[in-house]
Amino acid sequence: MRRRRFNKKTTTVALIDLDFLKDVGIQGIILDLDNTIVSEDDFYLSPNAEHWVEQAKLAGIKFFILSNGKRRYRVEYWSERMDIPAISPARKPFPFSFNQALKSMRLKPQQIVVIGDGFHTDILGAWLWNCSSIQVASLPHPPRWWEKIAGKWLQIPYPQDFELWQLSNYQVISNQ
Numbered sequence: 649m650r651r652r653r654f655n656k657k658t659t660t661v662a663l664i665d666l667d668f669l670k671d672v673g674i675q676g677i678i679l680d681l682d683n684t685i686v687s688e689d690d691f692y693l694s695p696n697a698e699h700w701v702e703q704a705k706l707a708g709i710k711f712f713i714l715s716n717g718k719r720r721y722r723v724e725y726w727s728e729r730m731d732i733p734a735i736s737p738a739r740k741p742f743p744f745s746f747n748q749a750l751k752s753m754r755l756k757p758q759q760i761v762v763i764g765d766g767f768h769t770d771i772l773g774a775w776l777w778n779c780s781s782i783q784v785a786s787l788p789h790p791p792r793w794w795e796k797i798a799g800k801w802l803q804i805p806y807p808q809d810f811e812l813w814q815l816s817n818y819q820v821i822s823n824q
């Protein structure tokens with residue numbers, strides 16, 4: 649059965665309904681790291697995200713991290729911590745890293761959903777590859793110059809009253 653690709657928005661990764669993903673034939677997730685799982689200043693962790701990833705893996709879903717982050721040790725740390733292969737810097741939305749991720753997972757674009765907070769990187773990349781996408785709110789972080797100008801069009805602001813976890817081992821990561 650052919651499935652139509654979908655584009656959704658939600659607040660956090662852990663709010664994504666795994667039964668829905670399975671129902672629509674998703675077998676792989678391309679996951680963003682910065683401001684999706686962990687804030688780029690290593691201060692906040694997306695609530696329940698790691699548990700959600702574990703549940704998704706138990707449901708048979710494959711993962712691949714594509715991070716545009718240039719601090720490779722950070723991506724390596726999270727890749728190891730979550731036991732997910734990763735490419736960084738992935739230069740999303742350009743196609744090279746998406747191609748690598750799809751090949752590595754041995755899945756077709758219609759079986760993949762890209763989850764991330766950046767419209768011009770994650771969501772645009774998904775669109776270029778004909779994958780489904782789910783845009784999550786950006787974890788709070790110090791804004792970059794372009795985010796001050798264009799952030800409101802490219803990102804979903806994290807709701808002020810929504811739960812937020814502080815990354816407990818912040819010191820460990822920032823000292824590497």
Ligand SMILES: [Mg+2]
Binds near residue numbers: 680683766
């Ligand atoms: Mg991001």
